[in-house]
Amino acid sequence: MSARSLRWMAYARWQLLDAIWQRLALPLGLTALFTFAGFYSMNEMASGRPDFWTTDDAGRFTRMMLRQAMSIYIPLAVLMGTNGIVAQDRQKGFFRFFFAKPVPVPDFYLSAYLIHAALATAGAALIAAGIGWYSTPQPVLATAMACALTFALLGSLLFLLSTLTYQDGLAFVIGWMLTLTLRQVEPALKDGHWLHAAVRVLPPTHRLDAVRDALYAGQAWSAVDAWHVLGYGGACLVLGLVTLRRLPLAR
Amino acid sequence: MRAVDDFSLEIAAGEVVGIAGPNGAGKTTLIAMLLGFLAPTDGDITIAGLAPRAFVERFGVGYLPELMALPTFWRADDALRRLAILAGVPAAEHEGTVTRGFERMGLDEHRRKRIKALSKGNFQRLGLAQALLCDNDVMVFDEPTHGLDPLWANHFQDIVGELRRPGRAIFIASHNLDELERLCDRVVIIDQGRMQRVVNIGDADVAATAWVVRLTAGADQLAAHFPSCEPLADGSWLVRAIDLDALNRALGAAIASGARVTAVAPHESSLEHQFREAVRR
Numbered sequence: 001m002s003a004r005s006l007r008w009m010a011y012a013r014w015q016l017l018d019a020i021w022q023r024l025a026l027p028l029g030l031t032a033l034f035t036f037a038g039f040y041s042m043n044e045m046a047s048g049r050p051d052f053w054t055t056d057d058a059g060r061f062t063r064m065m066l067r068q069a070m071s072i073y074i075p076l077a078v079l080m081g082t083n084g085i086v087a088q089d090r091q092k093g094f095f096r097f098f099f100a101k102p103v104p105v106p107d108f109y110l111s112a113y114l115i116h117a118a119l120a121t122a123g124a125a126l127i128a129a130g131i132g133w134y135s136t137p138q139p140v141l142a143t144a145m146a147c148a149l150t151f152a153l154l155g156s157l158l159f160l161l162s163t164l165t166y167q168d169g170l171a172f173v174i175g176w177m178l179t180l181t182l183r184q185v186e187p188a189l190k191d192g193h194w195l196h197a198a199v200r201v202l203p204p205t206h207r208l209d210a211v212r213d214a215l216y217a218g219q220a221w222s223a224v225d226a227w228h229v230l231g232y233g234g235a236c237l238v239l240g241l242v243t244l245r246r247l248p249l250a251r
Numbered sequence: 252m253r254a255v256d257d258f259s260l261e262i263a264a265g266e267v268v269g270i271a272g273p274n275g276a277g278k279t280t281l282i283a284m285l286l287g288f289l290a291p292t293d294g295d296i297t298i299a300g301l302a303p304r305a306f307v308e309r310f311g312v313g314y315l316p317e318l319m320a321l322p323t324f325w326r327a328d329d330a331l332r333r334l335a336i337l338a339g340v341p342a343a344e345h346e347g348t349v350t351r352g353f354e355r356m357g358l359d360e361h362r363r364k365r366i367k368a369l370s371k372g373n374f375q376r377l378g379l380a381q382a383l384l385c386d387n388d389v390m391v392f393d394e395p396t397h398g399l400d401p402l403w404a405n406h407f408q409d410i411v412g413e414l415r416r417p418g419r420a421i422f423i424a425s426h427n428l429d430e431l432e433r434l435c436d437r438v439v440i441i442d443q444g445r446m447q448r449v450v451n452i453g454d455a456d457v458a459a460t461a462w463v464v465r466l467t468a469g470a471d472q473l474a475a476h477f478p479s480c481e482p483l484a485d486g487s488w489l490v491r492a493i494d495l496d497a498l499n500r501a502l503g504a505a506i507a508s509g510a511r512v513t514a515v516a517p518h519e520s521s522l523e524h525q526f527r528e529a530v531r532r
Contacts, residue, residue: 096286097314102311
C-alpha cells in the first residue's frame with residue numbers, strides 16, 4: 001500500500017469520528033427517541049393483547065414506524081452530513097491549516113463525503129434492523145438503499161452547493177422548495193412552455209420518491225429512475241470536485 | 252479593487268525574507284496567493300518552478316496563518332496528530348513528532364485541553380507547533396508573534412535561527428519591524444498592494460542618519476562637535492550625522508576632548524525609517 005493511501009486511511013479515522021459525533025449522532029438519537037416513543041405507545045395500547053406483536057396489525061404498524069422513522073432520519077442525516085462540509089472550513093478558515101499540508105483539496109472532501117454517505121447508510125440499516133429485531137423483520141437492505149440513493153442525490157447536491165457558497169444550507173432549502181413548487185405546477189403548463197425545460201434540469205426528486213416508495217413497500221423499483229437519481233447525484237459530486245480543483249478556496 | 256498589484260519578488264533558497272506594510276496593505280492576500288488559496292488575476296507565482304497549489308500538494312509548506320482557526324472542540328494533541336497525518340509524518344513517528352512539538356512550544360501541560368480552552372498565546376504556540384511538524388523547504392509565518400508574551404516572542408527568534416538552512420526559504424509577514432529586522436535578510440515593504448521597496452537588513456545601520464548617544468560625562472564636549480544635538484527624556488542625546496564617517500569623526504573628537512560615551516545606537520532603524528518613507532501618504 002502506498003504512503004499516500006496509508007495517510008488517507010489514517011486521516012479517515014478522524015473524519016469517521018467527526019462524522020459520527022458532529023453529524024450523525026443527532027439524527028440517530030432523534031430517530032431512536034421517536035421510534036422508542038412510537039413503540040412504547042403501541043405497547044401500552046396493546047397491553048391487553050399479549051399476541052399483538054405476531055399479528056398483521058403489528059406488521060403494518062412496524063412498517064409505518066419504519067417509514068416515519070426514515071422520513072425523519074434520512075433528511076436529517078443527509079442535511080447534517082453534508083451541510084457546510086466544505087463551506088464551513090472555508091468560512092472559518094480551517095482550510096488554511098489543512099491545505100498548507102501536502103493534501104489535494106478534492107481528495108480530502110471526497111473522503112469526507114464518502115465517509116458521511118457510508119455512515120448515514122449504515123445508520124439507516126441499523127434503525128431498520130433494530131425495529132425488525134424488536135418487532136417483525138424489516139427490509140434492512142431496501143432501507144439502506146433508500147438512504148444511499150437520497151444521499152447520492154441530495155447529499156451530492158448539497159456538496160456541490162457547499163463548494164460554491166458559504167450559504168449552502170440556505171441555497172439547498174431554496175432550491176428544494178423551488179423544485180417542489182415547479183414540479184407541482186408543471187402538469188398544469190401548456191406544451192412548449194419554457195418551464196418544462198427548467199424542470200428537466202431540477203433534481204429528479206420525483207424519481208427518488210418513486211424508487212424509495214417501491215423499496216419501502218418491498219415492490220420492484222425502476223432501475224431507470226435509480227440510475228437517473230445516481231447520474232444526477234454523481235454529476236453534482238463531480239462538479240463539486242472540479243470546483244474544488246479549479247477554484248481557489250479563499251476566493 | 253486590486254489587493255495586490257505590480258508586485259515582483261524572487262526569494263532564494265536559504266533566505267529569510269520579511270514583508271511589512273500597514274493594515275490592509277496586501278500582505279495576507281500575497282501569502283494566500285503564495286499558497287494557492289487565491290489565484291492572481293494576472294501574473295504568475297511559482298515555487299521551485301511549480302504553481303503554488305501543485306507545489307503545496309506535492310511537498311507541503313510550513314505555514315502559520317495570521318488567523319488561528321481550528322475546530323474548537325478538538326483537543327490540542329488531537330489537532331497536532333491530525334495535522335501531522337496530513338503533513339505526511341510517517342505513522343510510526345506521529346506520537347514522537349507530536350510530543351516533540353508540545354515540548355518545543357512549552358505546551359505539554361495543555362495537550363489534553365480543548366482548543367477553546369487554550370489562551371490566545373497558547374493557541375498561537377500550537378499554531379507554531381503545527382507549522383514546524385515537517386522539515387519543509389518553504390516556511391511561511393503570518394504575524395507569528397501575535398499574542399505571544401515577550402519570552403515566546405524572543406524564543407521565536409531562536410526558532411527562526413534554528414530553521415535557517417541552505418535550501419529553505421522563510422517568509423515572514425509582520426507589523427513588528429524590530430522583529431523583521433532581527434530575523435530577516437531582506438524586508439519587502441508593501442503598501443496599497445504595491446511593493447514600495449526592498450530593504451537589505453545588512454545595510455540597515457549604515458543608512459541611519461540620527462543616533463542616540465549615552466554619556467556619563469562630557470555633554471558640553473558632545474554639543475561642541477554635534478551643534479544640532481538634542482537632549483532626550485531619558486538623559487541620552489540625539490545627534491545627527493550625514494554618514495558613519497562623519498559620526499565617527501565627531502564622536503572621536505568629542506571623546507578626545509573629554510566626553511565619556513557608554514553607548515551609540517541608531518535613533519531609528521533604517522527599516523523603520525524606510526518604512527515611514529515608503530508608506531508616507
